[in-house]
Amino acid sequence: MSDSSNLPGQHGDGTGESRGAVDLSAGHHLEASPDRLPAHFPNPGLPPHQHRHGDDDPAAAKRYERQVASLFLMSMVATVLFAVAYFAIDDQSVITLPIIGNVLALHVALGVTLGLSLLGIGLGAVHWAKTLMSDEEVVEERHPQRSSEEDREGFVAILEEGAESSQIQRRPLIKYTLGGALGLFAIPLGLQLVGSLGPLPGNDLSTSLWDSRINGRKRRLVRDPEGTAIRLSDVTMGSVFHVLPEGIDETEQPLNEKVKASVLLVRLDEAKIKSARQRSWGIDGVVAYSKICTHVGCPVGLYEQQTHHLLCPCHQSTFDMTDDCKVIFGPAKRPLPQLKISVDGAGYLVADQGFAEPVGPSFWERG
Ligand code: FES
Known part of the structure; x- marks a missing residue:
């Protein structure tokens, strides 16, 4: 226990409340009293070196070396099994585990093998440090910015000394099995980063339901979600319609078919439309554009009537509807694709053809 005569009085925040203190040198908790706080806490330092068999017995050191190498080997085997499981196990196979119940076999295999792989590296490193590495305390003083040449040389010498002390x-x-374990561990990382990105879109984003006809005639533009057809006269100046193609059957068509075909329909003052193609692909100033942002695919749903700007709420890409929906702000790099529309014999808006460009974000094969 510390001598109370060595503990000068300190009164903290002046609130009169007493505070507890820990006497680290003795490992005891002092009674809470401002008069008994120590001036500083002693550095507990490292525990004294304890003799290990490997310190002076080459046979024991060799045994430890084999144990460490075995753990690194275990990691290597688990990593290889991870890669095998990644390709060999069907991603729909389900197994039943006690307590947990039904789980995907692939997830269990990847989790267990990756866990063993990391465990092998971790246990090997700890066992190596505890049995063979030096436990001398090394202190590096702080210094401003670049060290002097002398310090730099000293650092290299310390590194070399550390390498020598670790016996690598x-x-x-140990050197080769550790290299193998760490090197092979790049495989699961690479597989997860590259192999699990999902299939390339191919032609999938270049086509939509707007490309096909229904009962031999062009598809009408219908309100989302009501499903009612839209007449040209319904689209008054300043109004905005969220639109889908006629004939979407949600029980038959996958959700992405509906998403790909979603469109925003507005009426603009024809005199404000800057692009001749944009004008000719609309009718009387009524124009239709894909709602899928060309940045990373969020729905672009915020239309600003005064400026005729379309805003994507995800990352604030802004498209100018009077200028062929070109990007005027934000991370998107391409205009929103336009849908060419006209009016059928009954006065309803129809799509003449699908989008001229793929909808949504950029991708590698995009022309
Ligand atoms: S998804 Fe639209 S701005 Fe990012």
């Missing part, structure tokens, strides 16, 4: 040069079994 003298123990090739």
